Amino acid sequence: xxxxxxxxxxxxxxxxxxxxxxxxxxxxxxxxxxxxxxxxxxxxxxxxxxxxxxxxxxxxxxxxxxxxxxxxxxxxxxxxxxxxxxxxxxxxxxxxxxxxxxxxxxxxxxxxxxxxxxxxxxxxxxxxxxxxxxxxxxxxxxxxxxxxxxxxxxxxxxxxxxxxxxxxxxxxxxxxxxxxxxxxxxxxxxxxxxxxxxxxxxxxxxxxxxxxxxxxxxxxxxxxxxxxxxxxxxxxxxxxxxxxxx
Ligand SMILES: [Fe+2]
Ligand SMILES: [Fe+2]
Numbered sequence: 001x002x003x004x005x006x007x008x009x010x011x012x013x014x015x016x017x018x019x020x021x022x023x024x025x026x027x028x029x030x031x032x033x034x035x036x037x038x039x040x041x042x043x044x045x046x047x048x049x050x051x052x053x054x055x056x057x058x059x060x061x062x063x064x065x066x067x068x069x070x071x072x073x074x075x076x077x078x079x080x081x082x083x084x085x086x087x088x089x090x091x092x093x094x095x096x097x098x099x100x101x102x103x104x105x106x107x108x109x110x111x112x113x114x115x116x117x118x119x120x121x122x123x124x125x126x127x128x129x130x131x132x133x134x135x136x137x138x139x140x141x142x143x144x145x146x147x148x149x150x151x152x153x154x155x156x157x158x159x160x161x162x163x164x165x166x167x168x169x170x171x172x173x174x175x176x177x178x179x180x181x182x183x184x185x186x187x188x189x190x191x192x193x194x195x196x197x198x199x200x201x202x203x204x205x206x207x208x209x210x211x212x213x214x215x216x217x218x219x220x221x222x223x224x225x226x227x228x229x230x231x232x233x234x235x236x237x238x239x240x241x242x243x244x245x246x
Pocket of ligand 1: 072075108109112181185
């Protein structure tokens with residue numbers, strides 16, 4: 001059987017039908033070497049510094065929208081990568097649920113990408129590859145991947161998401177799209193947390209998380225939104241852990 005997930009990761013133009021087909025596939029237990037996803041050919045990768053320099057002339061709201069398109073694109077590919085890379089490491093009785101959860105998130109990221117791509121042409125501005133680097137950092141650890149992808153990256157988006165609205169210079173069209181996306185991201189954090197805790201089994205999730213952050217040298221440079229974190233299932237112990245993480 002063709003591993004559709006692997007094909008999707010390489011494909012440049014993914015369609016809604018592709019995603020639907022991906023979602024309906026049975027779990028593929030073949031564990032060949034999976035290449036970390038690559039970017040489309042028309043995407044220009046630059047350093048964070050060069051990105052700032054080369055987009056100076058573009059209105060802030062258009063820079064923000066393009067960076068969100070990049071985030072959604074990465075998120076979609078990251079969840080597909082996580083699913084096909086790690087499904088065999090999930091206890092058999094949970095594999096079906098793992099596939100449904102991560103497949104659903106990948107699908108939603110795809111829809112977010114489509115929404116934002118209508119407001120900007122993805123690839124019309126250069127991008128950095130910091131998100132891809134984090135995926136490469138965690139390519140050998142499912143717990144590391146879930147921590148970085150859902151609790152850190154998506155969690156940061158949830159903590160700071162509404163601040164983005166202020167950067168949209170009052171553009172109602174942009175605001176509508178961003179508000180919808182921010183709302184849906186909370187559920188992704190919730191699902192990532194669920195799997196991280198479940199796969200920690202009898203180890204302390206908080207201790208594990210702090211150890212991973214220390215190993216990967218990932219620090220926190222934003223404010224945790226306690227209310228939002230609690231809403232998606234972070235316990236008091238978790239809040240303390242996130243606040244101690246720096
Ligand atoms: Fe998203
Ligand atoms: Fe997300």
